[in-house]
Amino acid sequence: MKNRTERRGMAMILTLISLITIAGTLAVVMARVQSAKRNTDHAVDDIILDEAARSGIDWAVEQLWNDYLASSGSTTDRNWASYRYYLDNTLDLPINEDLNGNGSQDENEVGNGDNTFETADGYDYRGKSILATPRSLTDPESL
Numbered sequence: 001m002k003n004r005t006e007r008r009g010m011a012m013i014l015t016l017i018s019l020i021t022i023a024g025t026l027a028v029v030m031a032r033v034q035s036a037k038r039n040t041d042h043a044v045d046d047i048i049l050d051e052a053a054r055s056g057i058d059w060a061v062e063q064l065w066n067d068y069l070a071s072s073g074s075t076t077d078r079n080w081a082s083y084r085y086y087l088d089n090t091l092d093l094p095i096n097e098d099l100n101g102n103g104s105q106d107e108n109e110v111g112n113g114d115n116t117f118e119t120a121d122g123y124d125y126r127g128k129s130i131l132a133t134p135r136s137l138t139d140p141e142s143l
Contacts, residue, residue, distance in 0.1 A: 071090065
């Protein structure tokens, strides 16, 4: 009888060890799945942010270009110089070579090659808003 009890005890210990091993394996798999999901969500958010920034820039450049074409009429004298003149004078978009907004030329701020360092006093170095109101982004999951 004692031998049979020892066998049952041994079977119980092996069963508990098996259950603990299975539970540990499941925990590791679940942690890896959660980590992969987190990485995927971050990559998707990064792509959405990048595309939103690119589309905003494309939209702004398109608006500027269309306004330039409308203001220049049907002339054939459309070139980079006249477009730059339009941006500088008509829209009052100043040349600002001060990339970090500290008011002085740093080592990485090389300028535009005219041997001057132009800053726009009182100008927000992040740029000038050409929109009266901000455009809202659409959540891609709501489409």
